[in-house]
Amino acid sequence: LAKLKKQRINEKDIFDSVTQVHKRVRGAYATIGMIPGYGIFGFRDPNGIRPLILGKRTTKGGTKYMLASESVALTALGYQITRDIEPGEAVVIDRTGNVFTQQCADNPKYSPCIFEFVYFARPDSVIDNISVYKSRLRMGERLADKISREWDVNDIDVVIPIPDTSRVAALQLAHKLKVKYSEGLIKNRYIARTFIMPGQKQRKKSVRQKLSTIELEFKGKNVLLVDDSIVRGTTSEQIVQMARDAGANKVFFASAAPPVRHPNVYGIDMSSEKEFIAHDKDVGQICQAIGADKLIYQDLDDLIWCVQQGNANITEFDCSCFNGEYVTQDIDKNYLDQIESLRSDSAKQKNNTNESS
Incomplete structure (x- = not known):
């Protein structure tokens, strides 16, 4: 305010500030903020990598507005979806309920993160007018088509999802293959996501604490385990062994996403590139490495198709963790080396040691 030489700001001042942010900052971001005494604001990166959505609710006291990253946050609180905030766009809502929007980027484009649809988003969310649930149904269908082409489906006795995010794809896959579907793995909901845990030892221990098997669904059967993706492979290896311990005759494994071979630099704390199980390995x-009898991955073109069917207007997605192509076009080897030095298990363990000493 001192710089602006005024007592109170207005929507134009906020839009000007967001415009300057877009010029200075490169990457993925969806930002929401509150200005005491004035109102709230939100804005999205010019590539639309991260989601942001606006909703409203009409009450006796007037219309209320809410900004969130996923539509389920709105609907759970009784808000109706108004629309997605566009890439580079900013929205300002003052305390009296006036809504102002403005495009604040020079060359905005839609390149949403495809990993939101694979794993992060809840299935009941709608992002950029794309149903996450229907996207995952299509992932199951396309993966089933590939299995039918490359495997003998008669070898599969039962399809079992690795809970929770693979359930939708696995159910549709089983339906398409006409194979029994079963919930043979039960999840402990009090264990955090293992792929971002620091340290291989901790991840292996957590998998056994996180999941337990129903032996009746494994014993003597050829089991097809379906997961949303494979990152480090630690979880996959442990679950394959759990299936064998439960008496499975053969253990097949299917991933609803392609191999993760490259680091994500747009807000997902995945491990360093060398710690991805697919970094320097082919599918065989x-x-x-994970101890399965067979393994199959979704093709990237099929994954893109599965998501794009929800909104034909979006022609590009950030698939960098699969193909190494970064939509901001400013990621070089030096930056990736820096990420490597920060994200590797050894770096995290060193930081933990320094903090505790």
Whole structure:
């Protein structure tokens, strides 16, 4: 305010500030803020990598507004979806309920993160007019088509999802293959997501605490385990062994996403590139590493198709963790080396040691 030489700001001042942010900052961001005594604001990166949505609710006291990253946050509180905030766009809502919007980026484009649809978003969310649930149904269908082409489906006795995010894809896959579907793995909801846990030892321990098997669904059967993706492979290896311990005859493994081979630099704390199980291995080597009898991945073109069917107007997605192509076009080897030095298990363990000493 001192710089603006005024007592109170207005929507134009906020839009000007967001415009300057877009010029200075490169990457993925969806930002929401509150200005005491004035109102709330939100804005989205010019590539639309991260989601942001606006909703409203009419009450006796007037119309209320809410900004969130996923539509389920709105609907759970009784808000109706108004629309997605566009890439580079900012919205300002003052305390009296006036809504102002403005495009604050020079060359905005839609390149949403496809991993939101694979894993992060809840299935009942709608992002950029794309149903996450229907996207995952299509992932199951396309993966079933690939399995039918490359495997003998008669070898599969039962399809079992690795809870929770693979359930929708696995159910549709089983339906398409006409194979029994079963909830043979039960999840402990009090264990955090294992793929971002620091330390291989902790991840292995957490998998056994996180999941337990129903032996009746495994014993003597050829089981097809379906997961949303494979990152480090630690979880996959442990679950394959759990299936064998439960008496499975053969253990097949299917991933609803392609191999994760590259680091994500847009807000997902995945491990360093060298710690991805697919980093320097082909599918056969990965299969051997996780101890499965067979392994199959979704093709990237099929994954893009599965999501794009929800909104034909979006022609590009951030698939960098699968193909190494970064939509901001400013990621070089030096930056990736820096990420490597910060995200590797050894770096995290060193930081933990320094903090505790």
